[in-house]
Amino acid sequence: MKKYTVFISDTHLNEHEPAITQRFLNFLNLNKGSIEKLYLLGDIFDTWIGDDDVSPLSLQVIQVLKNCAQNGVSIYFIHGNRDYLIGPKFAKSCGMKLLDEKTLLSLYGKQTLIMHGDLLCTDDLAYQRYRKIMFSPLMKKVCLTLPLWLRRKIAKKLRKISQYSNSEKQMNIMDVSENSVTQAFAESNAELLIHGHTHRLACHSAATGKTRMVLGAWDKTQGNAIIINEKEAPRFINFSQATTL
């Protein structure tokens, strides 16, 4: 049996939508024997305020990921803008490795750049300014020293502000900037770029031979992933029910 490399992002797991959590965990449980490598490309959790915030949801995810890791799945994680505070403690509990925000892989011989995708949305200047401050190691450290109750309160506020400002922004500002995509390909020399974040599931193939695959968000009715193995080119799978690879 050929084992797969699987990419997933933007599941936005949260305690209010158990159907999404269930689909995510079922997918992993059912397919742990057929997955060689699992790349989680950020916004797996809708919010993350620190590894010390132990919730039933985080424990559920730890249990399933750990079980996958024990079954031989190599698990990698790139932070999203919502779960950028995931730290080494949680990663260790899950048996997963944290990767840099831009990571270059040799994917069955194909040079592949993976990232969450928010770094490519450079037309949204306000967001990039916010990101630069909030995601800095110093700011992360400061955030994590605040008491949990205060972090919960701030997270709730920030979510409200972000929903409000996103509804005011033009759709094209919230998509990737073509210049940033071109630059990312040029800097990395990758043939394939895989990311999420924009929730605009698509495969963009350029005349230059470069391909950009964008993962979509999960919701109550469906989940999606990109799968690839030694023999098959990368492709999307979209599923509503329990799916076996």
Ligand SMILES: [Mn+2]
């Ligand atoms: Mn995102």
